Amino acid sequence: MKSLVLAVATTAGLLAALPATAQFQKPEDAVKYRKAGFTMIAAHFGRIGAMAQGRVPYDAAAAAANAEIVADLAKLPFAGFVEGTSGTEKGSPKASVWTDRAKFDAGAKKFQEETAKLATAAKAGNLETLKTAFGSAAGTCKACHDDFRNQ
Numbered sequence: 809m810k811s812l813v814l815a816v817a818t819t820a821g822l823l824a825a826l827p828a829t830a831q832f833q834k835p836e837d838a839v840k841y842r843k844a845g846f847t848m849i850a851a852h853f854g855r856i857g858a859m860a861q862g863r864v865p866y867d868a869a870a871a872a873a874n875a876e877i878v879a880d881l882a883k884l885p886f887a888g889f890v891e892g893t894s895g896t897e898k899g900s901p902k903a904s905v906w907t908d909r910a911k912f913d914a915g916a917k918k919f920q921e922e923t924a925k926l927a928t929a930a931k932a933g934n935l936e937t938l939k940t941a942f943g944s945a946a947g948t949c950k951a952c953h954d955d956f957r958n959q
């Protein structure tokens with residue numbers, strides 16, 4: 809019994825430590841998956857941006873809830889950047905995602921770190937703190953778009 813408990817606890821611990829992974833039948837499924845992820849991130853990130861830019865009144869609880877969602881969602885879409893899914897149309901990834909993969913991965917990591925910081929900052933309940941963290945996170949979106957996304 810003791811060893812079963814240990815085995816379950818060990819497995820649970822290993823699972824918690826694993827980064828999110830996803831599996832796709834076809835390249836198109838990976839494209840759909842990553843687009844869905846970014847669509848959701850944009851919806852929740854945009855809600856925070858509207859507050860940061862004064863387009864909607866500051867609501868500390870809503871900001872914190874949205875920032876937490878963004879930080880969680882930020883872990884997902886990069887699994888969808890599978891080989892052979894670059895494009896040339898607006899919004900699609902350039903081939904440089906795969907030829908300069910280390911830089912792309914570093915950008916993804918930075919985005920994940922800054923959105924995690926945004927989630928923490930949003931909990932402080934202070935608009936100025938939120939604005940600063942939002943700006944840093946938005947900068948990581950823009951950096952990758954400038955380098956890796958077709959205009």
Ligand code: ASC
Pocket residue numbers: 850853854857946947949950
């Ligand atoms: C957003 C959004 C993005 C980023 C980017 C930041 O709200 O949808 O793609 O911020 O515009 O520069």
